[in-house]
Amino acid sequence: MTWEERLDRLTERHEALTQSVEMLMTSQRETAERHDREIAKLSQLMSETGEFINPLARIAESHERRLEDLEEGNEK
Secondary structure, eight states, rough: OOHHHHHHHHHHHHHHHHHHHHHHHHHHHHHHHHHHHHHHHHHHHHHHHHHHOOOOOHHHHHHHHHHHHHHHHHHO
């Protein structure tokens, strides 16, 4: 194999590797963007869930205090 043939072969391999890296980078970028969107959705859902849970927690605490008062005979 001549030096020119080796150089051509190395050039082809370099081009193939460059294309592979570019494809991997594009894929990784798309995956990261998709994950960012999903995380934003989950954050929004958790925020909305918290808005529902907090009032329910206050109601549960109120009921618990009422039950404790009833058990202690301090009916109001």
